[in-house]
Amino acid sequence: MQQSQFFENALSDPIFRTVSQAAKNLNLESYVIGGYVRDYLLNRGSAKDLDFVAVGSGIELAMEVSQLLPGRPKVSIFKHYGTAMLKFQGLELEFVGARKESYHEDSRNPAVENGTLEDDQNRRDFTVNALALSLDDKQFGKLIDPFNGLQDLKYKILKTPLDPDITYSDDPLRMLRAIRFATQLKFTIEKDSLESIKRNAKRIEIISNERIVEEIHKILMTDVPSIGFTLLHQTGLLPYIFPELIALEGIEEKEGQLHKDNFWHTLEVVDNIAQTTHELWLRWAALLHDIGKAPTKRFDKKNGWTFHGHEFVGSKMVYKLFKRLNMPLNEKMKFVQQMVLMSSRPIVLATEVTDSAVRRLIFDAGEHIDNLMTLCEADITTKNPKRFKKYHDNFKRVREKMVEVEERDHIRNFQPPVSGEEIMETFGLSPSREIGIIKDAIKEAILEGEIPNEYEAAKTFMYRKAKELGLKEVNR
Numbered sequence: 001m002q003q004s005q006f007f008e009n010a011l012s013d014p015i016f017r018t019v020s021q022a023a024k025n026l027n028l029e030s031y032v033i034g035g036y037v038r039d040y041l042l043n044r045g046s047a048k049d050l051d052f053v054a055v056g057s058g059i060e061l062a063m064e065v066s067q068l069l070p071g072r073p074k075v076s077i078f079k080h081y082g083t084a085m086l087k088f089q090g091l092e093l094e095f096v097g098a099r100k101e102s103y104h105e106d107s108r109n110p111a112v113e114n115g116t117l118e119d120d121q122n123r124r125d126f127t128v129n130a131l132a133l134s135l136d137d138k139q140f141g142k143l144i145d146p147f148n149g150l151q152d153l154k155y156k157i158l159k160t161p162l163d164p165d166i167t168y169s170d171d172p173l174r175m176l177r178a179i180r181f182a183t184q185l186k187f188t189i190e191k192d193s194l195e196s197i198k199r200n201a202k203r204i205e206i207i208s209n210e211r212i213v214e215e216i217h218k219i220l221m222t223d224v225p226s227i228g229f230t231l232l233h234q235t236g237l238l239p240y241i242f243p244e245l246i247a248l249e250g251i252e253e254k255e256g257q258l259h260k261d262n263f264w265h266t267l268e269v270v271d272n273i274a275q276t277t278h279e280l281w282l283r284w285a286a287l288l289h290d291i292g293k294a295p296t297k298r299f300d301k302k303n304g305w306t307f308h309g310h311e312f313v314g315s316k317m318v319y320k321l322f323k324r325l326n327m328p329l330n331e332k333m334k335f336v337q338q339m340v341l342m343s344s345r346p347i348v349l350a351t352e353v354t355d356s357a358v359r360r361l362i363f364d365a366g367e368h369i370d371n372l373m374t375l376c377e378a379d380i381t382t383k384n385p386k387r388f389k390k391y392h393d394n395f396k397r398v399r400e401k402m403v404e405v406e407e408r409d410h411i412r413n414f415q416p417p418v419s420g421e422e423i424m425e426t427f428g429l430s431p432s433r434e435i436g437i438i439k440d441a442i443k444e445a446i447l448e449g450e451i452p453n454e455y456e457a458a459k460t461f462m463y464r465k466a467k468e469l470g471l472k473e474v475n476r
C-alpha cells in the first residue's frame with residue numbers, strides 16, 4: 001500500500017533540518033528510521049537515539065553533519081560496519097549507508113552491498129522498526145512504509161519485513177528483541193514469527209552473551225517481565241539462556257504431598273517486585289532467588305518436600321550464572337548473591353520477632369536491608385487471601401521492629417564502639433588474635449542485647465573479656 005502521510009511534527013528538533021541540509025550538500029537522500037519513528041508514533045516520547053540512513057555513505061553524512069553543528073562534535077567511525085556516530089546536546093546520532101545484505105548459512109558475517117532505502121528497510125527486524133521519515137526538503141517528514149508498519153503499530157503486532165526464517169536467521173538476536181518489544185510495548189508476536197522463533201531458537205547460541213544480557217536487562221525492567229520470560233519459555237529460548245530456571249519447572253507429588261512450581265512462582269515474584277522497585281539488580285535477585293531449589297530438592301516421609309540450604313547453593317549458582325553469561329563479577333553480583341543467600345531470613349523471623357534476631361538481620365544485611373525486605377514481600381505469592389494478609393502483616397511487624405531497634409541501637413552502619421587500636425593500647429598488644437576475639441565478643445554482646453551499642457558499656461565489656469583471656473592493662 002502506498003503511503004503519503006507526513007509527520008513533520010516528529011521532526012521539530014532542529015537537528016533534523018541540519019541532517020537534511022548536510023544530505024543536500026552531499027547530494028544524497030537521507031531518512032530517520034527505526035526506534036525514533038516508532039516511539040514517536042506510539043507517543044512514547046522522543047527517543048534520544050536517532051538512527052539515520054543515507055542512500056550513499058553514512059560516514060560522509062555524519063562528517064558533514066558535524067561540520068554544520070556548533071562545536072563540530074567528534075565523529076566516531078566504525079569502518080568495519082560502515083557506520084558513524086556523534087553526540088550532540090544529549091542526543092546520540094547514528095548514521096549508516098543504505099545497504100543490501102546477503103547472509104550465507106555458514107557465516108555470521110553478511111556480504112554488504114550498497115542498496116536503496118527499500119533494500120535497507122527489508123533487512124531490518126520488524127515492520128514497526130522499518131518505518132522511515134524522509135529528510136528531503138521537498139518531502140520533509142514523509143513516511144516511507146513499504147510493509148504496512150503503521151498498521152502493525154496500530155494493532156500492536158510484531159512482524160518481520162521478510163520471511164521470518166530469513167530475518168531471524170540473519171541475526172538471531174532479533175528473536176530476543178521480538179520478545180523484549182512484546183514485553184516492553186505489550187505487542188503480540190505474529191504467529192508465523194513466533195513459530196519461526198521456535199524453529200530457530202538454537203541459533204541464539206551464536207549470539208554473544210553481552211547482547212543477550214542487554215535484552216534480558218530490558219525485559220526485567222518492564223512493568224510485567226513475566227510476559228517476556230513466558231515467551232522465552234514458550235519459544236524454547238529459555239534453556240539456552242537460563243537452564244537454572246527451567247530446572248525449577250514442574251510439580252512433583254509423593255505420598256500425596258506436592259510442592260509448588262518454583263518456575264512459575266519465580267515469575268510471579270519478578271512481577272511483584274517490578275511493582276515496587278526500579279532497581280535492576282534487585283529484579284535480578286528476584287529472578288534468581290530460588291535457583292538453588294532444583295539441586296536441593298528432597299523428599300522424606302517425616303518432613304515432606306524440603307529445599308535445605310537452597311539459599312546458600314543458590315548464591316553459589318549466581319556466581320556461575322554471571323560468569324557463564326559474561327556478566328561483570330563485581331559488587332552488583334555480590335549484591336544479588338547476598339539477596340539470594342538471605343532471602344529466607346526475614347521469613348524465619350516473621351514468626352518470632354525478637355530484638356536480637358532483628359539486630360542480627362540488620363547487621364548481616366547492612367545497607368541492603370530495605371532491598372531484602374522488598375524481595376521478601378514480593379516473594380509472597382499465595383492465592384489464599386487470609387494467608388496473604390497474614391504474611392504481609394508479619395513483615396509489617398518486622399519492619400516496625402526494625403525501625404524501633406535501629407533508632408535505639410544503630411546497627412545499620414555498624415562501627416565497633418571500641419576500636420582495635422584502643423584495645424591494643426589498653427593491653428599493650430601488638431596486632432594479634434586476641435584483638436579480633438575481643439572485638440567480636442563486643443559485637444556479639446551488642447547483637448544479643450547484653451550491652452547497648454555505646455562506648456562506655458562496650459569498654460566495660462572489653463575489660464571483662466580481656467580478663468577472661470588473661471590480659472592485663474598496661475600503665476600509661
Ligand code: CTP
Nearest residue numbers: 034035036049051123124125129130171173174
Ligand atoms: N535493527 C535491526 N536488527 C537488530 C537491531 C536493530 O534490524 N538486531 C534495526 C531496527 O530497524 C531498529 C534500528 O536498527 O529500529 C535501531 O536499533 P536499536 O537502536 O538497537 O533499537 P531501537 O529500535 O531504536 O529500540 P531500542 O532503543 O528500544 O532498543
